[in-house]
Amino acid sequence: MHVIRIEGESEIEFRCREDESILSAQERLGIRAIRVGCRSGGCGACRVQVTAGQHASGPISRAFVDAEEQSQGFSLACRLYPRSNLSLKAAPKIKAPSLPAPTDRPTRDDEHITT
Amino acid sequence: MAMTGVLRPGYIQIRVLDREAALKHYVDILGLSVVSSEEDGRIYLKAWDEFDRHSIILRPTDNAGFDVIGFKVDSDASLVEFERRIKDYGYKVDHVAAGEQPGVGRRIAVQVASGHRIELFAEMEGSETAPPVYNPDIWRDVPHGMGAIRFDHALLYGPNVDEVLDFFTKVLDFSLTEKVELPDGLLAIWLTCSTKAHDIAFVKHPEPGKFHHVSFFLEDWNAVGHAADLITRFNVSLDIGPTRHGITRGQTIYFFDPSGNRCETYCGGTTYYPDQPVRVWDDKELGKGIFYYERALNDRFLTVLT
Numbered sequence: 001m002h003v004i005r006i007e008g009e010s011e012i013e014f015r016c017r018e019d020e021s022i023l024s025a026q027e028r029l030g031i032r033a034i035r036v037g038c039r040s041g042g043c044g045a046c047r048v049q050v051t052a053g054q055h056a057s058g059p060i061s062r063a064f065v066d067a068e069e070q071s072q073g074f075s076l077a078c079r080l081y082p083r084s085n086l087s088l089k090a091a092p093k094i095k096a097p098s099l100p101a102p103t104d105r106p107t108r109d110d111e112h113i114t115t
Numbered sequence: 116m117a118m119t120g121v122l123r124p125g126y127i128q129i130r131v132l133d134r135e136a137a138l139k140h141y142v143d144i145l146g147l148s149v150v151s152s153e154e155d156g157r158i159y160l161k162a163w164d165e166f167d168r169h170s171i172i173l174r175p176t177d178n179a180g181f182d183v184i185g186f187k188v189d190s191d192a193s194l195v196e197f198e199r200r201i202k203d204y205g206y207k208v209d210h211v212a213a214g215e216q217p218g219v220g221r222r223i224a225v226q227v228a229s230g231h232r233i234e235l236f237a238e239m240e241g242s243e244t245a246p247p248v249y250n251p252d253i254w255r256d257v258p259h260g261m262g263a264i265r266f267d268h269a270l271l272y273g274p275n276v277d278e279v280l281d282f283f284t285k286v287l288d289f290s291l292t293e294k295v296e297l298p299d300g301l302l303a304i305w306l307t308c309s310t311k312a313h314d315i316a317f318v319k320h321p322e323p324g325k326f327h328h329v330s331f332f333l334e335d336w337n338a339v340g341h342a343a344d345l346i347t348r349f350n351v352s353l354d355i356g357p358t359r360h361g362i363t364r365g366q367t368i369y370f371f372d373p374s375g376n377r378c379e380t381y382c383g384g385t386t387y388y389p390d391q392p393v394r395v396w397d398d399k400e401l402g403k404g405i406f407y408y409e410r411a412l413n414d415r416f417l418t419v420l421t
Contacts, residue, residue, distance in 0.1 A: 037419040039352040041132055042179035042375015045419055059132040061375065061421070062177045 002082040006033040007051065007089040016082050021058075022048075023077040034090050039078045046077040047093050053086035064093055118189075120197070120288050121308040124315065125187035125236060126216070127269055127329055128172040129376050130180050130421075134158070136373035137173050144345055145331060145378065146260030147171060148244065151217060159217065162263045162331065163254055164246050167239040168218040170266040171329070179374040180421040181326035184269055184315065185222065185234035186287075186308065194223055194237050200286045201225050213238075227282055229273025230323025261342040261380050263331035268313050270327040272320035272420050279317050280304050289314070292387045293362050293394040295401060305363060312363035312384040318417075325420040328369065328377035335382050336366050342380045346370050355416055359383075361404040362396060369416065376421050 004022055006012045012033045016025035023046050026034055037045025044064030050073040057070070058079035065074045074091060131137035138158065141147045147160040150169045156176075159169035167187070174182060188194055198208050201223075211222040211234065220238030227233055247255055273279075283289040283306050292312055295303040305313040318327065333339055339357045346353050346368065354377060356368030367381035385394075396404040402411045 037415060038354075038371040038375030038377070038421070040179075040371045040373050040375035042371070042421040043419045045415075059177075059374070061132065061179045063180075 002053075003085045004082060005085070005087045007087060008033065018056075018081060018083065020081070021078050022080045022082065022086070022088070026077070034077045035092065037078075041076055041079045044076065044093055047091050048075060048077045048080070048088045049073045049091040050075060050080070050086060050088045053088075054083040055086060056081045056083055118309060120193055121186045121188050121235065123187055123309055124170075124184060124266060124268060125167065125239065126170050126172055126185045126219075127266060128157070128174055128182035128184075129326070129329060129372075130176050130178060130182060130374070131173050131372065131376070132175070132177065132179055132374040134173075134175040137175070140351070140372045140378075141171060141173065142260070144260050144349060144351060145380070146258055146262045150242070153217065161242055161244075162265045163244075163256065163258050164264045165266070166241055166245045168242050169216075169239075172216070179376055181231065181269075181271065181324065183224070183232040183234055184271075185236055186314075187239065188235050188237050191220075191237045194221070194235055197235055197287065198223050204282060204286050206282070228275035228278035229271060229317055230325075231271050231273060261331070261333065261345055262338060263380060264334065265332050267330045267332040267381070268311070268315055269329050270316040270318065272318050272325035272327050273323045274319065274321060276301050276304055276317050276319040280306070283315075290387065290389060291393050292385070292391075293396070295362070295396045295404065297398050297401075307387045310387050312365065312387060320420070326376060327420055328379045330379040330381055333380050333382045339366050339368055339380060339382055342368050354419075355406065355409075355413060358409060359407040361400070361407040362394075364407075374421070375419075377419070 001015045004014055004016050014029050016022055035045045037043035041060040047064055057075055060076045060079045147162055150159040150161055152158050158173045160171040161169050201208050206225050209224040213220045218240030222234045222236040224232055224234045289306040289308050292307050293305040303318040305316045308314050343357050352371040354369035359366045363384045365381040365384040369379050371377055
């Protein structure tokens with residue numbers, strides 16, 4: 001087990017096995033420091049930058065982390081496996097989503113029976 | 116109205132990062148069968164109840180997502196006619212020679228305003244493992260995994276959804292079955308070329324050519340439950356479900372392939388006839404429209420794409 005430290009406004013630490021991705025350990029422990037997307041290297045939601053420590057990686061979409069960025073420590077947390085204690089920070093390339101804001105009152109054909 | 120012109124979704128080509136992991140997902144979990152692996156790396160698969168040679172094409176590369184969806188038309192004469200109509204609309208038509216995909220005749224292709232490549236074809240070889248047709252048993256080989264019955268539809272994300280709607284309805288004779296209208300305009304459209312609730316759908320998104328999901332048809336709600344059992348048993352990355360959509364009324368579960376491409380297995384859904392009005396959703400009840408049981412907008416479902 002290695003200690004994973006997520007840098008940020010409120011610093012978080014948790015433990016992760018070598019055969020478990022950092023994103024998977026975070027999810028299993030109910031921590032929400034890194035955004036969870038497809039968990040499979042394809043969507044880029046969990047893009048991070050490793051600032052210290054050794055790690056192994058699995059296949060990831062080059063649309064989100066090219067070879068040069070990977071050499072600078074960028075990766076996707078769902079495909080990142082610790083080989084020592086690690087420090088990393090969230091580094092999203094895609095903006096956090098903006099969902100349409102719900103308005104106050106439902107409207108349907110049968111509006112008269114809504115409460 | 117008899118079904119003419121564009122008949123149905125025929126194939127979809129999806130980019131995958133890891134060939135072996137993808138095969139395990141689409142064959143062992145979803146229940147498809149491999150038809151052939153070609154020298155260019157592409158793998159051709161089919162579901163058990165499909166008559167044509169293949170429906171799902173996996174292309175291993177270093178970037179996940181959508182390459183192309185192909186719709187089958189009723190005849191070569193329709194290909195000629197659609198080419199004329201596409202050109203009259205002002206779009207460029209690309210030609211793909213017969214045999215570029217094994218067993219498939221000539222294709223025409225167009226890039227629509229959302230940035231997606233849409234192809235039309237009239238001919239595909241029949242499958243060697245096609246469903247029986249003479250005093251037919253319910254299936255030839257016992258379905259395995261989730262038992263996906265057929266490739267059903269896809270949902271794509273990109274800009275210019277108004278223009279996509281105009282093109283699909285005016286040029287390809289699709290019908291709009293359902294839509295989401297927000298105060299700032301059209302957000303999403305469900306389009307059919309048949310009597311299904313949708314054969315293809317689009318959601319407005321700034322980046323062109325993005326892929327939301329490929330969907331496979333299942334028999335019933337129990338089959339969706341069985342799919343959920345497999346997802347947990349084999350630690351497949353779950354998105355959401357089992358649940359139901361208000362939009363289309365489909366009963367569904369969403370999960371990701373090992374490259375992050377979203378898959379859906381679903382059953383049910385409304386039936387469309389050309390005399391029906393369009394169902395309309397707005398921002399007041401969109402949560403219920405998207406997931407009828409959860410009744411809340413879901414960040415990951417709406418915004419995680421390949």
